[in-house]
Amino acid sequence: MASGTLADEIRLKLGDLSPAERKVGRVMLAGYPAAGFETIATIAERAAVSAPTVLRFVGRLGFRGYPDFQAALRGELDERSASPLSLYESAALTGPDDADDRDGDEPLLQRRSRLFAAALSQSLAELPPHDLDRATHLLTDSKRRIVLAGGRFTHLLAQYLGLHLMQLRDDVVFLPDRDVERTAVLAALTRRDVLVVFDYRRYEQDKVAMAELLQERGGKVILFTDTWLSPVTAHAEVVLPSRVTSPSPYDSLVPTMAVIETVIAAIIVSLGEVTHQRLRHGEDVAQRIGLV
Numbered sequence: 001m002a003s004g005t006l007a008d009e010i011r012l013k014l015g016d017l018s019p020a021e022r023k024v025g026r027v028m029l030a031g032y033p034a035a036g037f038e039t040i041a042t043i044a045e046r047a048a049v050s051a052p053t054v055l056r057f058v059g060r061l062g063f064r065g066y067p068d069f070q071a072a073l074r075g076e077l078d079e080r081s082a083s084p085l086s087l088y089e090s091a092a093l094t095g096p097d098d099a100d101d102r103d104g105d106e107p108l109l110q111r112r113s114r115l116f117a118a119a120l121s122q123s124l125a126e127l128p129p130h131d132l133d134r135a136t137h138l139l140t141d142s143k144r145r146i147v148l149a150g151g152r153f154t155h156l157l158a159q160y161l162g163l164h165l166m167q168l169r170d171d172v173v174f175l176p177d178r179d180v181e182r183t184a185v186l187a188a189l190t191r192r193d194v195l196v197v198f199d200y201r202r203y204e205q206d207k208v209a210m211a212e213l214l215q216e217r218g219g220k221v222i223l224f225t226d227t228w229l230s231p232v233t234a235h236a237e238v239v240l241p242s243r244v245t246s247p248s249p250y251d252s253l254v255p256t257m258a259v260i261e262t263v264i265a266a267i268i269v270s271l272g273e274v275t276h277q278r279l280r281h282g283e284d285v286a287q288r289i290g291l292v
Helices: 006-016 019-030 039-048 051-060 064-081 084-096 104-124 129-140 156-169 179-187 207-215 231-235 254-271 273-288
Strands: 145-149 172-176 193-199 220-226 238-242
Touching: 006 019, 006 064, 006 238, 019 039, 019 051, 019 231, 039 051, 051 064, 051 145, 064 231, 104 254, 129 193, 129 220, 129 231, 129 238, 129 254, 145 156, 156 172, 156 193, 156 254, 156 273, 193 207, 207 231, 220 231, 220 254, 238 254
Parallel strands: 145 172, 145 193, 193 220, 220 238
Antiparallel strands: none
């Protein structure tokens, strides 16, 4: 098994699977992680394949059988639902993972540097190219409106991406905080809208409802999430996962920032000369009103 989660493995292997096995993989991802605890017969029926196909699928993931697959999934669930408090208490019980951490600032910085570098490198390496391409296409489609929604901490990332998008294209809005305004925006969603959602453990149920609402209306959802995958995945056209490994009880969003900037770079390349024209026009307006 690779170092990623089961969801990572499934998404990365989709292109290498047979058509029948790919159906099983999509059923698993659409209902992840609950689908993994259903019986082989149920999964086979939902995917319209045979039971042996389901067994071949878990074999392609490196498991000897379906019980081993489900055991690994149970282990993931504990990590998926972890809170800062549980992570703190777990670290307190196990003790420092590196004795050098107690010996001064330099070893601590070196260790943390390796930790962040590895998480960032793995996140970019595991980013599905087809999802990156699809995200770029949706975010550069001038016929679509972009609506961004973040969570407790990730609203900062939604703003970061949104402010860049506003410099590169029209029709970009943030989902309002106040209930009446938020309801009005969500009630007006149509098939031309793209909802960009940031949702990391512990996942927020309102993000699932928003994504489901837009999917029902024919719009598209782009999801930024962790490697355990938000439940929003079931309604997303594009899923961009990143690792959240951190030296503290709080998940790190450093790799997510790298994924965001990769998306921004892809958008700039896709838009070509339009980017130059937009930036120049924005600079001219800012100078005229005294902002620069």
